Each structure stands twice: as structure tokens, then as C-alpha cells.
Amino acid sequence: MPSNLVVRVKASSPEIQEGLAAIAAELDLPAGFPAEVTAAAERAADEVVLPELDRTDLPFLTIDPEGSMDLDQALHLERGRPGDKDSGYVVHYAIADVAAFVRPGDPVDVEANRRGETLYGAGTRIPLHPPVLSEDAASLLPDQVRPALLWTIRLDATGAQVDVRVERARVRSTARWSYVEAQRALDDGTAGPGTEVLELLREIGRLREQQEVARGGISLPLPEQEVDETDGGFQLVFREQLPVELWNAQISLLTGMAAASLMAGARVGMLRTLPPADPRDVARLRRVAKGLRISWPQDMDYPAFVRSLDPEVSQHQAMVVACTRLLRGSGYAAFDGELPEQSRHSAIAAEYAHVTAPLRRLGDRYAGEICLAICAGTPVPDWVSAALPGLPKVLQDSASRAGSYERAVLDLIEAAVLADRVGKEFDGVVTSVRDDELTTGVVVLAEVGVEAPVTSEQPLPLGEDVTVTLATADLATRKVAFTLP
Template identity: 60%
Template structure:
């Protein structure tokens, strides 16, 4: 269940505008993050890349493939599906970062400082040096790689019946992108494994709906900077992206079940949504002209949205506010008082992106030990008390980075429209100053500050004038007309 709004830049002749590059660099300086690594970390990563710790178990016979956005190089996951009677077997290979990174070495210490990879527009601040994350540890095609190999068995209805995770050597056969994988599935040229991805993915989506969970199919926000005026477009997720995401969720559910049973682990959690946030989303739907009957539950409403429509895409993005309060909890000896991820309506753990999230490495190590019947490594147990705080801090920084880049892009999008009047709806009023709040406008679908000479009408349809769109300050502001 992603809370991230992916913003991509459609560049002019392959070059991102200097103004945008400079703005992203300023954001990185403000947050004290950088894509570069200290020399001692680079040296340690290069040495580790040359000498991975490989398992004796060889599963290069499995015809794995990776499915990622075009151009991706940090490939955490590779999958292979096969039938098992009237059920299924999912083989899911996850990059084995611990085959390269040693507790306490320079790379390990740096990853604890960073926590996770940061994304925004054309920028990336990686968790690991590229020699590992985009090279030796990445599940690139036709390369033998160390992996945590998850084997999940499911019945004919897509319910998990068994799980095992072991260390193994694997080899991906192909690096697929989403449009290519979708086209192959649609025209019937896909392998049996990919056809089963569709079959099982649809089963898992139906189980999610029955469970009362929801995965936000957030569209990518693409900004065309090639002309004199920046333009905003949304790219809806392809079905194969949702099917692929279900395999990751399935593995995360299995990991959480293993750890809860053993009373040691690291979970991703989310409390139930604040009713005030649900009411605010109702006002946002009204602002965007989307019907949301009062009796319709939030998960059912979201499943009815069509991300190919700009207003629905904006609604999906606004719905991420219900993910506020998400966090991590580590435990050793007693299970957490609140272990659930309310959005998924299940216990859940992050284990499938260790190249991009520090916590996944630790959760994966716990599950390997539990399946082997051995003690959880002491270096894992020793890190657990601080790990939740480290991941929570890095998640907050990732959210801030994403928001600042989005503010930058939206200011660039609107800078030539200062003075124009837009219809909108006031979706939030400051509790201390009722003259200030937030307005949603439908075209372009943005949410920004609004000020008024008097009290703002919460939930009211209004006319607002764009008074500020400052790219350098990353600030957009409207003023209430009349």
C-alpha cells in the first residue's frame, strides 16, 4: 500500500530544466541529504561487491523475471509462478543485502544514518552505494545473485497455505517493464508464470476487498517541461502493476505471521483513520466533483475511482492522508499491543525492498532464521530497539522530500497563471486562524493554501484567485474572491 505520489519529469531532449535541477539541489541541501557517499563507504561497498557471501543452495533453475518501471536498476524482487494442483506456488527472490553488508562496517553505518532511498522528480538519494544497489546486489538479468528465496503456497482461492524462506543463488532471465509485461499478458505471448501473475493477482485483489483492505493505486504525476509552459498529466497504473504489488503484499503478510508466532519481529503498522480526516476527504471529493454517498465506506469508494481521470487521480493522491500515523514497531518477547496495518486490515511487514529500505534487511533476516529453526542473529536483535525510530525518522524525511519536490513542481506548473480565478472548495480551515486554510481546485488538480479577509467557509464552493506561484520559494497560494 503505497503512500507515495510519484512525480516524473518529461524532459526536453533528455535534459531536465536547470531551474528544476537547481530547485531539487536546494531541497537536498535543506534536508542535509546527498546522492553521494563518503569515500570510505564507497571503498567498503566496492570490496563487498567483489566478495559476496553465496549460499550453497543453487536455484538458478527457476526462471525468474523482474518487473519494474522502465529504466530501473535497483532491482529488489524477482518472481516465478507455477501451478500446484488447483493452487499456486510463488517463488519470490529478494535481494540478499546481508550477503554484502556486514554489521558495523562503513556501509552498514551509513545505511542506518539514511534509512531509505528518497525519490522525487528526476532525483534519487539512494540507501546504498550504486555499486551495490544498481550493480552487485541488484537482481539484474543473466547474473547469478544471492537472494532470500521465499516459497509461498496458495490454494485455488489464493489463500496462503505455507511459507518458507531460505538463502539461495538465483538468476533472473529477463528484466521486464510494466508496459511490456502488460502487452505480453494481453496478447497471449507471456510465459505461463506471467499469465499466472494475472490469475493470482486478481484472486488476491478480490481477497483484499473481502478483507476490507485497500491498496491505493496511485497514478504517476508526469510534468511536461518541454514547452514554454509546464503541463501536468497523470499516468494511471496498469493492471500488472497492481498484480505485482499483490505479490509483495502477500510476502509481507507471510513475514508478519511468522514473526508474530515467534514473538520477535519488525512490523509496519497503521492505526485506524481519524474521522476528521475521512470528513475532509468527503469535502475533497465534493471539490473535485466526485460523488461519494455518505453511506459508502471508504474502501469501496476508493475501489470505484478511475485513476485515468485527472480528478479521480487527484482524489487518490489526497486519500494518502489516511495513511498518516503509519509507523514501525519492533518486538522481542511480547507481541505489540497494536500490530495491525489498518489500511490493509492485517498484520504486515516490509521485507521485499532491502535495497531501498533498511528495515527490510532486518525483517528478512528474522524470517530466514525462524524458517531454519535457528536463533535470530544477535546483531539483528541488538538493532531492534532503535530500528523503529530510525525507520520512522527516515520515513518522515522521505515524506518531506516528496512534498517539497511536489511543491516545487506545482509552483512551476502554475507560475504563468498568477492572477487567474479558479473554482474550488475549501477543504481545511486553520483551527487558530479561520481566515487561512487549504483549497482544492480541479483543473489543474492541485491543493494549496488559501487566505481570506474573513472566515473561510469550510466545505464551501468558492472562487479563488492565484496570487502566488513562486518556484524559488516552492510556494503556491490563492486568495478568496469576494
């Protein structure tokens, strides 16, 4: 799937602009922040009170996509005892303290509850909070003292969690890295601010990946389909994640699992859940693997099978896409008393909570406050307790809206990429076939970064290389379709 070939779509194209406007209207997306919300955010930025605990002595760094301004997380890593490599590690993870700026029931809070999360489209963002907060006063930008929720997580020499606490503190990031810059520094051995932390991130990240394997967790090696903004246009590409992104994600997963352990122990909180895979779906996947001529021994469990796949192989690409079927059904479970019946996230193979992106996700602010109260030995704030029962639905609705928006934008860009190429042939790979209609499925075209429906008069050859013909590419309907002769 990964390809270095991209197709640009000019941002000035009236058809693209009309399409984006139509999507926003269809989904009833907010166009901007009301004046009273912006004014309240500006006051909050001016009046913020920093925590008494001062941890600006820790040289934090951030690692994010190029150009990001809404920086939720800053990282500092160290060994448990200087010079003793067997003593374990200390993870300091600073998370933007949105509650230091947003008061319960104020205009910013009401608007954030209406939006639910930040939406990402083709060169545009519809933020959860006004930019004066999300991209400035609350963001963990370099060389700025900021209020934060400081997580301190101790690990043993194998990377397993030993202890966790979270508290409010003032922090300062001293270095800002993009993923590409961080990976290059690690690959080249480049010296610079925070490079010793990057080296520890690689070390700890690999240990956490081993921990994931040991507990039966799953990380599907799916390339990302993304829209990159360029000078005067867009690029649609399939992109493999860099190793440093995966290691950075392991720190976020670690923190989410630590938060879940705190809340589960205190019997109050909100978890991100995913039910176990339906045995019928697993059986179906075994049939798909057999059809793709991929070995899946009966004594090999599903997580081990996923780890055996090589996304560089066409048949394995199709298998990875098919495996996403087992990751459906994720949700949120709020509780105050007994744990919910379904409390685990089956792909992570542990209890897990969202706490590391409060600038971009509404629920993280509430979950962070619960963890603060647990560690401080104080009651959960009333405004959190009052909102807890209704939060899962608010978050599920916003996640559904975000998914619809992202799919619609990609559909639009794909149609624009191919609009003048109807009737042309493309090389691709059939990545899925409908169970009830073997002549209908999905084809991926690495050359142009497009994933679209394909039909044939004969059963589609799942996982095989094919040459398909573009039958439809309509910007108005955002429909792209191929046929296999």
C-alpha cells in the same frame, strides 16, 4: 485527475538546479558516498559468496519502472500441479540479499543506517547503498546469478496463503520487463520470455484483490503525481497505476503479510503498523460525502465505500483525497517477546512487515534476517537483535525525511512549471477544504499536473469544477497558490 498534457521544465535551468541544491542543504541530505564506503562496497561485490542452494532452474523475471537498475524483486509463478487449475499456486519471490554484501558495523552498514532509505527527486536518486551494490552486484539484473532470499509461498485455488518459507538461494532473472511493456504484453497477448508468468500474475493478482476485499483491506485509487525525466527536462504528470502494477503490488503485500505471520508466531520481529481510524474522522468523512452529494448508506462500511468510488468523477476524486486522512499514523513496531499492543496495519487489515525492498529500505534487511532464522529454526543473529529496539525510530525519521524531500521537489517543479503564468486562469477541481476555514483548501489542475492551495472570499465548493487564477508561483520559496474569484 489523469491527463495526457504535461509541461516540461528544462533540467539545465539554473533556477531548478539552485532549487534542488537548496532543498538538499535544508534537509542536510548526503551528497555522495565517502571514499571508505565506496571502497568497502567494491570489496564486498568482489568477495561475495553465493548460497549453496541453487535455484537458477527457475526462470525469474522482474517488473519495474522503465530504466530501473536497483531491482529488489524477481518473480516466478506456477500452478500447484501442472495441468490442474484447481490445485492452487506457488509463488517464488526472490528478494535481493543485501546481507550477503553488507557486514554489521562495516562502513556500508554504518552509512545505510545514517540514510535509512533511498530518496527520489526530480531526475535524481540519493541511494541507500553505493551503486556498485544497489545497481550492480546486489541487484537482480537479467542474466546474472545473484544471492537472494527466496520466498516460497503456496496458495490455494482462491489465492489464500497455505504455507510459506524463506531461505537463501542463488537465482537468475531471465527477463526484465517495465510496467508498460508487461501491461502491453498482457493486453495484446504478445508472446515472449516470461509471458506465461505474467498471465499467472494477472490471475493471482485478481484473486489476491478479492482476498483484500474479503478481509476488509483498502487500496485508495489515488493517481500518482510524478516527475518524469525527459531529454533535457522534466514532465510533471498525474498518472493512474496500470493493472499490472497493482497485481505486482499484491505479490509484495502477500509476502509482507507472510513475513508478519512468521514473526508474530515466533514473537520476534518488526511490523509495519497503522492504527484503526478514529471514529471522529470517519464521521467527518461521512459529512464530506454528504457535502459532495455521494451516497454512503449507514450500513456500508468504510472499505466498501472506498471501493464504490470512481476516480474519473470529479466529486469522487475529491472524496478519495479526503479519505487519505484515515491513513495517517503509520509506524514501525519492534518486539522480542510479546506482540505490541498495536500490531496490525488497518489499511491492509492484517499484520504486515516490510521485507521486499532491502536495496531501498534499511529495515527490510533486518526483517528478512529474522524470517530466515525462524524458518531455519536458528536464533536471530545477534546484530539484528541488538539493533531491533532502536530501528523503528531510525526508520520513522528516514521516512519523514523522504516525505519532506519528495514534497519539496514537487513544490519546486510545480513553481517552475507555472512561474511565467501568474495571473492566468486554470480549470480545476477543489479536492479539500479546511474544517476550520472553509475559504481555504486545495485545488487540482489536471492540465498541468499541479495540486496547490486555493483561497476564496466565499466558502470553497468542495468537489466541484472551478476556474481559478494563479496568484503566486515563486521558485525561491517553492510556493504556488491560486485564488477563486
